[in-house]
Amino acid sequence: MTVHNLYIFSRNGQLLFYTEWNRLNKSGMTQEEEAKLMYGMLFSIKSFVNKISPLDPKEGFLYYKTSKYTLYCFETVSGLKFVLNTDNGAQNVRELLQQIYSQVYVEFVVKNPLCQLNQPIQSELFRTKLDELIKKSPIYLNRSL
Amino acid sequence: MSRGGTRLDTKKVNSELFTLTYGALVAQLLKDYENVEDVNKQLERMGYNMGIRLIEDFLARTGSGRCYDFRDTAEKIQSAFKIYLGVTPTITNWNAAGDEFSLCFESNPLTEFVELPDNCLHLKYCNLLTGVLRGACEMVQMEIAAWFVQDQLKNDNITEVRIKFVKRLEDAIPAGED
Numbered sequence: 537m538t539v540h541n542l543y544i545f546s547r548n549g550q551l552l553f554y555t556e557w558n559r560l561n562k563s564g565m566t567q568e569e570e571a572k573l574m575y576g577m578l579f580s581i582k583s584f585v586n587k588i589s590p591l592d593p594k595e596g597f598l599y600y601k602t603s604k605y606t607l608y609c610f611e612t613v614s615g616l617k618f619v620l621n622t623d624n625g626a627q628n629v630r631e632l633l634q635q636i637y638s639q640v641y642v643e644f645v646v647k648n649p650l651c652q653l654n655q656p657i658q659s660e661l662f663r664t665k666l667d668e669l670i671k672k673s674p675i676y677l678n679r680s681l
Numbered sequence: 682m683s684r685g686g687t688r689l690d691t692k693k694v695n696s697e698l699f700t701l702t703y704g705a706l707v708a709q710l711l712k713d714y715e716n717v718e719d720v721n722k723q724l725e726r727m728g729y730n731m732g733i734r735l736i737e738d739f740l741a742r743t744g745s746g747r748c749y750d751f752r753d754t755a756e757k758i759q760s761a762f763k764i765y766l767g768v769t770p771t772i773t774n775w776n777a778a779g780d781e782f783s784l785c786f787e788s789n790p791l792t793e794f795v796e797l798p799d800n801c802l803h804l805k806y807c808n809l810l811t812g813v814l815r816g817a818c819e820m821v822q823m824e825i826a827a828w829f830v831q832d833q834l835k836n837d838n839i840t841e842v843r844i845k846f847v848k849r850l851e852d853a854i855p856a857g858e859d
C-alpha cells in the first residue's frame with residue numbers, strides 16, 4: 537500500500553499545498569496548470585454527482601478509482617478540499633484526511649497567526665508534521681514500485 | 682513541541698486570566714482610539730478575524746456537517762459557546778419568519794470584574810463576540826448580522842445578542858481559463 541500525493545485547495549480553488557511521496561508518472565505540465573485541471577475536475581464531479589444523485593446526496597463525492605490508483609476527496613464545511621491519491625488497497629483514507637485536517641492543518645496553519653489563510657502554505661513545521669502523520673499511517677508503506 | 686499528539690485533550694485556561702486579558706485589550710483600545718464608536722468597530726473587526734480561524738477549529742473538533750436550517754445553526758452556535766467560553770446561552774425570541782433569534786446569557790465570562798465608567802455608556806464591551814459570530818458564519822456560507830440588545834453592564838437583567846440571517850453565500854466557482 538502506498539500514498540502517492542496530496543493537494544490542498546482553498547474554498548476559492550487556489551492550490552494551498554502540494555506534496556508527493558511516491559509518484560512515478562509526471563503530468564508533463566506545470567504545477568499551476570495541473571492544480572487548475574485538478575480543481576476544475578473536482579468541481580465538475582461534485583456538481584455532476586449532486587445533480588445526478590437519485591437520493592439526497594448528503595456528503596456527495598467521496599472518491600473515484602481507476603485500475604491503478606484511487607483519488608479521495610475530503611471537503612470541509614468551510615470549503616477546504618483535501619485530495620489524496622493512494623493505491624487501490626488503502627483502507628480508512630477518509631479518516632486519515634480528517635486527521636490531516638484536524639491534527640495538522642488546524643494546528644499548524646489556522647493556529648499560526650503568521651500563516652495567511654487562502655495563501656499557499658509556506659510553513660516548514662506544517663510540512664514536517666504532515667510528513668510525520670502520513671509516514672506513521674498504516675496506509676503509507678513504502679515499498680519499491 | 683508536544684502539540685502534535687495531544688490535540689483532543691484541550692488545554693484549559695483559567696477563565697479569570699482570559700477575562701483580565703480581554704479587559705486589558707479593551708482598555709488599551711480605549712486609550713488608543715479615545716472615541717468609543719471606533720473601539721466598538723475595532724472590537725468587531727478583531728472578532729471577525731478570530732472567527733474566520735476559530736470556525737476551522739470548531740469544525741475539526743466537532744466534526745459537524747452543514748446546517749439543515751437556521752435552528753440547527755442556532756444550536757451549533759450554542760454548543761460553540763459551551764466549548765469556547767464554558768457558558769450555555771439560551772436560544773429564545775424566534776421571529777415569525779424563523780430567520781432571527783436571541784442568545785441570552787445569564788452570566789458572561791468576559792464581563793466578570795467589569796463596571797463601565799460613565800464616559801463609556803456607548804461602549805459595547807463584548808462587541809468582539811458579534812465579530813466572531815459573523816466571521817465564523819461567513820466561512821460556512823452564511824451571512825449574518827449580530828448585535829447586542831441587552832447588556833448586564835448597562836443594568837439589564839441579562840445579556841442578549843440578537844442574530845439575524847441575511848443571506849446564503851454561493852459556492853465559489855473556479856476562475857475561468859480566459
